[in-house]
Amino acid sequence: MSLADDTSEDHGDHGGHHLPAVEDWPRGFGEASWWPFITAVGAAGIYVAAALFVLGRGQEPLVDPMYGPVAVVASVGLFLVGLYGWLYHAFVVNFWEGGTDEHGSGTLRLAMILFLGSEIATFGAGFVYYFFIRAGAWSTEGFPDLLGSLIIINTSILIVSSFTLHFAHTALRKNNRTRFLQLLGLTLLLGVVFIGGQIYEYYEFIVHEGFTLTGGAFGSAFYGLTGLHGLHVSLGAVLLGIVFLRGLKGQYSAEKHTSVSTASMYWHFVDVVWVFLVVVLYVGAEI
Template sequence: MGTEDAHDDHEHHLPAVEDWPRGFGEASWWPFVTAAGAAGVYVAAALYILGRGDTSLVSPLAGPAALVASIGLFLVGLYGWVYHAFVSTFWSREANPDSANKLRWGMLAFLGSELATFGALFGYYFYIRAGNWESIFVGIPDLTGSLVIANTTLLILSSVTLHFAHTAIRKDDRRKFLSWLVVTVLLGAVFIAGQIYEYYEFIIHEGFTLTSGFFASAFFGLTGLHGLHVSLGAVLLGVVLVRALAGQYSAERHVSVSTASMYWHFVDVVWIFLVVVLYVGAEVGV
C-alpha cells in the first residue's frame, strides 16, 4: 500500500519531478527562469546606454553581451516551461475542455495587457502630435514605399494561412495542418527579415535613427516593440510546428494552436493600426 501510494504521488507531481531546476509539488522554477531572461533585456538596454560616449561607465560590449545572454536564458526557460508542462505528457493527459478554456481565457487576459501597453504608447504619440502637427515630421524618409506594402501583405497572408491551419487540425486533417503551418512560419520569418532590412535602409542610407527627433523615437519605439512581439509569436509558432512534426495535436487536442493563433492575429491587427497611424499618418502630416 505504501509503495502504491508513493507511485501515485510520483505521478501526481509530474511534470515537476522531471523539471530542472527542480520544483516543489506542482510548482516549477521554469517561469522564473523565463522571467529572469525577459528582465535581463532591460538590464542589457541600461548597460548599452552606460557604455556609450567618451565617459562610458561600462564596456561598450557589455550591453550586447547581456542582450544575447538574456535572450538565450529566456528561450531556455520558455523551452523548459512549455516542454515539461505540456509536451512530455501530452498524450497521457486527458483532454479536458475546462482546462482548455482556462488557457484560452488566460491568453485573452494576456492580450488585454498587451493592448493596454500599445494603447498607452499610441496615446502618448497622439498627445504629442496634437500639439506639434507639422514640425515632428521634418526630415523623415519616404515611409509608404513598396517594402511596407509587401511586409503588410505578408503578415496579413500569414494570419490567413494560420487560420487555415487551425481549421484543418480541428477537422483532424494533419496533412493540411502541417502544410499551412509551415507556410505561416515562413511568412512570419520573411516579415521579420523585411523589418530588419527596412531598419537597415532607414538608418544606414537615410540617416533616420532613433535620435532623429520625436517622430523617429515614436517610430522605432512602436515598430520595434511590435517586431519584438512578432519575433516572440514566431518562436511560439515554431514550438507549435516542432510539436506538430512530432505527431502531437488532434481534433480534440489543439489548445496551444488556438492560443498561438490568438496571439498571432493580435500582432497582425496591431501592425495594420501601426501602418495607418505611423506610416500613412506621417505622409498625411508632412
C-alpha cells in the same frame, strides 16, 4: 527515450519538472513557474538599459556611457534565458506527448488571454508616448518615405499569414492533418519573410536615409514600437516552429490542439497590432 520519458524519469525528486517551478499550487492546477517572472525582469531591464543609453549620451552625460550597453547585454541575456526556460517548460516538456485534458486546455487559453491583456498595456504605453509627441509641433522634414512598396508588401504578408494560420487550425479540427501542416508551414514561412522585410527596412532607413533611433522624438517612437512588435513576431515564429515540429510528429488531432489554439491567439494578436502600427505610425506620420 522521448522528451516526455526523460522528464518523467530523470529529474528525481523534482517530480519531472523543469525548474524553477513549484508543483501543484494548489493541487490540480499544475505548477507555479518562475520562468515568466525571469523573462519579464529581463524585458523590463531592456527598457532600463535604453534609458541609461540615452542618459549616457551628449556632451555632459548623466551616467557613464558604458552603463547602457552593459545593461542591454545583461538584460537581453536574462530575457533569452527566461524565454528558453518558459518555452521549454510550458510548450515542450509537459505537453510533448499528446496535449492536455479539458481542464488544462481551458486554463492555458485563459492564461494566454491574460498574457495578451498585459501585452495590450505594453503596446498602449508606447502609443501613449507617440500620441503625446504627435500632439506638439510636428514636421515631417527628414523623414524617409514611410509608405513605400516595402511596407505595403510586408503588411500584406503578415495579414495573409493570419488567414493561412486560421485555415490551418480549421483543417486540424476537421482531422485534415496534411492540409494543417502545409498551411502551418506556409504561415511560419510568411512570418520569417516578414521579419526579414522589417530588418531590410531598418537597413534602408538607417544606412541610406539616415533615419535613426536617436534622430528625434519620432525616431525613438518609431523604432521603439516597431522593434517591440518585431520582437513579438519573432517570438510568435518560435511558437509556430515548435507547433510545426510537434505537428510533424503527429501530436495533434481534432480533439487535442490546445497549443495550436494558444499560438494562433498570439499570432492573430501581433497581426492586429501591426495593422494599428501602420495606421498610426506610417500613415499618421504623413498627415
